[in-house]
Amino acid sequence: MHEFKYKRDILFCEEVKVQDLAIKFATPLYVYSWNTFINHYLKLKNAFQEVRPLICYSVKANSNLMILKALVDKGAGLDIVSGGELFRALRVGCPSSKIVYASVGKTDNEIEEAIKSGILFFNVESLPELQNINRIAGRMRKVTNVALRINPVIEPKTHKFITTGKLTNKFGVDFKTAADILDNGGSLSYVKIKGLHIHIGSQITIREPFVAAIKKVVDFIGVIKKKGIGIEYLNIGGGLGIIYHNETPQTADEFAKKVLPILKRCGLKIIMEPGRFIIGSAGILVVKVLYVKKTRDKKFIIVDGGMNDLIRPALYDAHHEILPLENTGYARSNREKVDIVGPICESADFFAKGRVMAKIKERDYLAITCSGAYGFSMSSNYNSRRRPAEVMVRGREVYLIRERESYSQLLRNEKIVKL
Numbered sequence: 001m002h003e004f005k006y007k008r009d010i011l012f013c014e015e016v017k018v019q020d021l022a023i024k025f026a027t028p029l030y031v032y033s034w035n036t037f038i039n040h041y042l043k044l045k046n047a048f049q050e051v052r053p054l055i056c057y058s059v060k061a062n063s064n065l066m067i068l069k070a071l072v073d074k075g076a077g078l079d080i081v082s083g084g085e086l087f088r089a090l091r092v093g094c095p096s097s098k099i100v101y102a103s104v105g106k107t108d109n110e111i112e113e114a115i116k117s118g119i120l121f122f123n124v125e126s127l128p129e130l131q132n133i134n135r136i137a138g139r140m141r142k143v144t145n146v147a148l149r150i151n152p153v154i155e156p157k158t159h160k161f162i163t164t165g166k167l168t169n170k171f172g173v174d175f176k177t178a179a180d181i182l183d184n185g186g187s188l189s190y191v192k193i194k195g196l197h198i199h200i201g202s203q204i205t206i207r208e209p210f211v212a213a214i215k216k217v218v219d220f221i222g223v224i225k226k227k228g229i230g231i232e233y234l235n236i237g238g239g240l241g242i243i244y245h246n247e248t249p250q251t252a253d254e255f256a257k258k259v260l261p262i263l264k265r266c267g268l269k270i271i272m273e274p275g276r277f278i279i280g281s282a283g284i285l286v287v288k289v290l291y292v293k294k295t296r297d298k299k300f301i302i303v304d305g306g307m308n309d310l311i312r313p314a315l316y317d318a319h320h321e322i323l324p325l326e327n328t329g330y331a332r333s334n335r336e337k338v339d340i341v342g343p344i345c346e347s348a349d350f351f352a353k354g355r356v357m358a359k360i361k362e363r364d365y366l367a368i369t370c371s372g373a374y375g376f377s378m379s380s381n382y383n384s385r386r387r388p389a390e391v392m393v394r395g396r397e398v399y400l401i402r403e404r405e406s407y408s409q410l411l412r413n414e415k416i417v418k419l
């Protein structure tokens with residue numbers, strides 16, 4: 001459920017007309033609904049309350065400081081993957097005891113910074129990384145907690161670029177390697193293996209892959225327990241899918257009902273790392289129609305947002321519902337097939353192809369829905385375009401939570417040197 005709804009044919013975010021925001025802050029513009037993402041966080045928390053999980057929101061999904069702060073204020077931890085995300089997490093006052101750190105390629109500096117700040121643990125993705133953390137922790141004379149990320153070899157039935165738990169993916173270690181590492185756990189004196197971690201992919205809309213992966217890892221925990229190897233945490237990752245188009249993903253309650261019995265069996269503290277589930281449908285990208293261009297074969301709606309603002313259609317062929325901010329009767333009864341494209345010099349710069357839409361005119365505004373996750377956080381300055389502003393709505397209140405980049409900010413780190 002989200003809080004972007006038509007009231008008398010006008011699109012609102014909570015109690016605010018989206019068009020008023022587009023006029024006030026200009027476009028392209030990201031608009032987020034506070035009540036939507038907080039509600040999603042609480043839904044998950046409540047569904048799993050029997051095991052009192054630590055929900056570490058996945059910063060990569062949307063890393064705006066205000067969104068992180070709002071979730072941290074509600075008790076969330078954070079799942080990070082870089083020094084930059086650690087910097088953000090600490091900036092919003094996330095207790096370091098609620099930060100978990102994944103990524104297959106953590107650098108020495110990043111590892112050192114994370115050890116210094118006392119994060120809960122690293123999710124370790126390979127033996128060389130584990131040895132490196134041990135070396136750095138040894139140099140710092142600080143024993144450091146880690147969880148081993150297991151690749152459970154599961155087909156999550158999602159887009160191939162966002163599967164992470166198959167044999168061909170670069171993430172985690174297989175069960176055999178994990179068992180060997182745990183058997184030799186004592187040989188690394190500066191790392192303590194406190195947990196196991198899985199994350200099999202993103203936008204997973206069916207429950208079977210989650211259940212299969214969790215079962216596999218819980219069985220494995222049973223085996224290592226018998227050997228006398230004790231761990232404290234099981235981190236089941238993120239990956240819960242949302243409705244972009246006509247998907248029928250599981251709700252938080254359905255998910256909990258299926259996996260809670262298995263989780264309770266293992267008796268460990270549970271960590272979850274949702275990103276998209278929390279913020280995905282809580283954000284839209286508002287764009288303005290610049291031109292309507294007819295060619296012999298097609299009608300192009302050219303808007304002022306581009307693939308640099310929202311790359312998901314170009315990268316994953318992702319479907320986003322696109323809604324007019326004013327859904328008038330005239331528009332509804334004059335439907336036509338169009339391509340909605342941006343101004344960037346790439347044919348991949350599109351938001352929809354061959355989409356049957358209500359009639360669109362120049363200067364209309366459109367909302368590209370479900371853009372809260374992997375929207376702004378994957379944006380770039382390609383074509384020297386300034387990244388958009390971000391606005392958060394809570395009830396009737398509107399907060400500018402990121403200003404549109406200026407031209408001077410675009411150039412801020414560049415130098416013209418004397419040759």
Ligand SMILES: Cc1ncc(COP(=O)(O)O)c(C=O)c1O
Nearest residue numbers: 058199202238239273274275276
């Ligand atoms: C390790 C890890 N945890 C959590 C997530 C969040 O995934 P999602 O946004 O699908 O919940 C990701 C995203 O790819 C990830 O790589």
